[in-house]
Amino acid sequence: MASPGSWTRLDRLRRRAGFDNSPLRRDVDRRQWMLGLALLMLFLSLAPPLGLRAGQAVYASGVRAERHEAANRRRVDATVVEVKGQRHRSEVTVTWSGADGTRRTGSYTTWREATVGGRRTVWADSSAVSDVAPRPHARTVGDAVAGGVGAALVLGLPLLLVYVLARYRFDRRRYRLWDAEWARWDPQNIA
CATH class of the missing domain: 1.10.287 (Helix Hairpins)
Incomplete structure (x- = not known):
């Protein structure tokens, strides 16, 4: 059961909202x-x-x-072969082995620091590579x-x-x- 104080507050809120017959309105x-x-x-x-x-x-x-990204993009371990750009945004070129064993190369833009010869986990599809994981x-x-x-x-x-x-x-x-x-x-x- 509600306390008398809560009924008073509720009644005050009712009157403030205009639900009364005040002759002063x-x-x-x-x-x-x-x-x-x-x-x-x-x-x-x-x-x-x-x-x-x-x-x-x-x-x-x-x-x-x-679904599209999960079906078309796969995680690969790549090696950084070239880094171009400024301090906060750089274009990184990486190489990796494809599912069929062929050597592939791709570039992407990132804000993360990269060094030539470093290893990166990237996601690749038939046309592009990115360091952004598929959509969760x-x-x-x-x-x-x-x-x-x-x-x-x-x-x-x-x-x-x-x-x-x-x-x-x-x-x-x-x-x-x-x-x-x-x-x-x-x-x-x-x-």
């Missing part, structure tokens, strides 16, 4: 609350399916890339989650912009009403 306050609630409901009804759909598409693409499943899952969340955020930003612009207009209207009330009750205007 003006029509402009109620309209702003209704617009905010409508935009929130719109977001909550559209964001989950959109995020799920985007996440599924990214996941399917990632799984295809995983964890990256696919992470990309899918990021894609789903990103799609929901892309949906939410225009809705938030609409609310912010409406809030600005509601505030201007509210300030004009307050100024009119103050002018009405100003003691200098009472004759």
Whole structure:
């Protein structure tokens, strides 16, 4: 059972969110609350399916890339024969023995330090060589989650912009009403 203090906090949150019949609330306050609630409901009804759909598409693409790389790239131990480039980025040329025993040569760009004659573990396919391992499943899952969340955020930003612009207009209207009330009750205007 919840403590009395938690009910008080919950009731305070309910009133702060506008779920009360306070006589101090003006029509402009109620309209702003209704617009905010409508935009929130719109977001909550559209964001989950959109995020799920985007996440599924990214996941399917990632799984295809995983399978392609796993089928075509294989790990080989290579020897560095040439290093060209700057300190933080260099083009490395390596040689290795292919599956059929033929000598192969390939080049790739890396940020890792390489020395001529050193041994490297690289991944090669029929057209290229790289020091980047094939795509892991964890990256696919992470990309899918990021894609789903990103799609929901892309949906939410225009809705938030609409609310912010409406809030600005509601505030201007509210300030004009307050100024009119103050002018009405100003003691200098009472004759």
